[in-house]
Amino acid sequence: MSYLTVKDASKQFGGSVRALDGVSFAVERNEFFTLLGPSGCGKTTLLRSIAGFADLTAGSISLAGAALDAVPSHKRDIGMVFQDYAVFPHLTVAENVAFGLKARKVPATETATRVAEALNTVRLGAMAARLPAALSGGQQQRIGLARAMVIRPKLLLMDEPLSNLDAKLRIDLRDEIRDIQKSIGIAAIYVTHDQEEALAISDRICVMNAGRIEQIGTPQEIYADPRTIFVASFVGTMNILPQEAASHLGLESSRVHQWAIRPEHIQLDQGNLAPDSVRLAGRVEKYTYLGREAHVMAQTPAGKIVVQLADPAPSLRMEPGSAISLAFRRQDILSFDSKGVRLEGRGN
Ligand SMILES: Nc1ncnc2c1ncn2[C@@H]1O[C@H](COP(=O)(O)OP(=O)(O)O)[C@@H](O)[C@H]1O
Ligand SMILES: [Mg+2]
Incomplete structure (x- = not known):
């Protein structure tokens, strides 16, 4: 007991x-x-x-x-x-x-x-x-x-x-x-x-x-x-995307109401991606350099997305309005039904 x-x-x-x-x-x-x-x-x-x-x-x-x-x-x-x-x-x-x-x-x-x-x-x-x-x-x-x-x-x-x-x-x-x-x-x-x-x-x-x-x-x-x-x-920062984002993410969406992905699970596409990566093109809205990390706010066809870059090069420049290519692994995307309950485990 x-x-x-x-x-x-x-x-x-x-x-x-x-x-x-x-x-x-x-x-x-x-x-x-x-x-x-x-x-x-x-x-x-x-x-x-x-x-x-x-x-x-x-x-x-x-x-x-x-x-x-x-x-x-x-x-x-x-x-x-x-x-x-x-x-x-x-x-x-x-x-x-x-x-x-x-x-x-x-x-x-x-x-x-x-x-x-x-x-x-x-x-x-x-x-x-x-x-x-x-x-x-x-x-x-x-x-x-x-x-x-x-x-x-x-x-x-x-x-x-x-x-x-x-x-x-x-x-x-x-x-x-x-x-x-x-x-x-x-x-x-x-x-x-x-x-x-x-x-x-x-x-x-x-x-x-x-x-x-x-x-x-x-x-x-x-x-x-x-x-x-x-x-x-509520815990940590999360990008929440609507059901309609599925077509831009190459995902199956029948029961899904919302998608979610952590900012640290998104990378910049620099031509060195794993084969199963999902790519998403967008535009930089804001770049915030914080020393140990940097945050990129990007506007994409799937919605607004925050990217967290670890250990950003001090020389990295991201002007508002410039083109950006994002990438992430399918297994890092979480999906939730219309009641807000998680649909499948990670790695599916
Ligand atoms: N003595 C009380 N009389 C009426 N409503 C109360 C009383 N104490 C708390 N509540 C209500 O109960 C809910 C939970 O409050 P509380 O336990 O203080 O939340 P938390 O500590 O998570 O901020 C709130 O809606 C609050 O307004
Ligand atoms: Mg309290």
């Missing part, structure tokens, strides 16, 4: 809003599991239901073999980190972290040991006596993390914990969160709307859309083997 099991979870708010609509998944002990989806898709509602801050309209949740449905939130042994740091400004860093232990009536000497341990884990040991206002945003979020972990929870929930931090800090802290989760060996559910963050941090990703699960898989599966057009276009 899985460590955490969510079964047929639904949540209806008032009238017609279905924040969750039949959501089922399981998380293993030790796993870093991420809920990824656009704003409003139900991520926070799901996390709050697991934490016990909200009741499900239907469905059940169990943790470590026990049903949670009748267990109040403070007895669930679940740690939670929020987007806003939610630290008490008048308490020191150590007092903030000790707060949950006091509420649980843990003796003072044990509290001191556990707080010191938690602060060391998040590298705030030297800040224990400071007030939160003296700390940076990244450090304040480490307090949140220490506070969630110090209760030794069975499960760690994090709701967009890095959203308020700047880009560089986000990357540093996400790597750290991942390292801490692995080193203490705890099951974690992490919420984000940032697909790159999800790819970087997760063992498995659960892509959500409008209260439902679109796909659950490893980062590699989600990126390279998307099962729906939603996943294909």
Whole structure:
């Protein structure tokens, strides 16, 4: 049996809003599991239901073999980190972290040991006596993390914990969160709307859309083997072409509603193509040089296509309006039916 099991979870708010609509998944002990989806898709509602801050309209949740449905939130042994740091400004860093232990009536000497341990884990040991206002945003979020972990929870929930931090800090802290989760060996559910963050941090990703699960898989599966057009276009960049593009791509189109191909799977045709390559002529609309890569926006008879070139020669020039010849392999084109469901696997 899985460590955490969510079964047929639904949540209806008032009238017609279905924040969750039949959501089922399981998380293993030790796993870093991420809920990824656009704003409003139900991520926070799901996390709050697991934490016990909200009741499900239907469905059940169990943790470590026990049903949670009748267990109040403070007895669930679940740690939670929020987007806003939610630290008490008048308490020191150590007092903030000790707060949950006091509420649980843990003796003072044990509290001191556990707080010191938690602060060391998040590298705030030297800040224990400071007030939160003296700390940076990244450090304040480490307090949140220490506070969630110090209760030794069975499960760690994090709701967009890095959203308020700047880009560089986000990357540093996400790597750290991942390292801490692995080193203490705890099951974690992490919420984000940032697909790159999800790819970087997760063992498995659960892509959500409008209260439902679109796909659950490893980062590699989600990126390279998307099962729906939603996943294909939400994670990474994807060229989506209409059914009518088929004639220009030399493809069979009977049940296909949309085609999709990644920008990095398109090359410039420089006369050195594999025999099964598909060619497409077009015109350059825009060329953007980014150092390690370059992006070409091309207008073609099949539609607008973005091409990503790896390691572009600094001498490469692409003037708007100039002719361009694109090429890609048939096996890299994904096809989707009118419901947005993937039709065939890669390499067909
Ligand atoms: N307390 C509430 N009352 C009414 N509607 C809500 C409430 N909380 C969330 N919702 C609605 O439920 C849906 C999912 O919200 P939420 O779980 O916050 O999404 P996310 O965290 O993915 O952005 C949204 O349509 C939101 O407006
Ligand atoms: Mg949210």
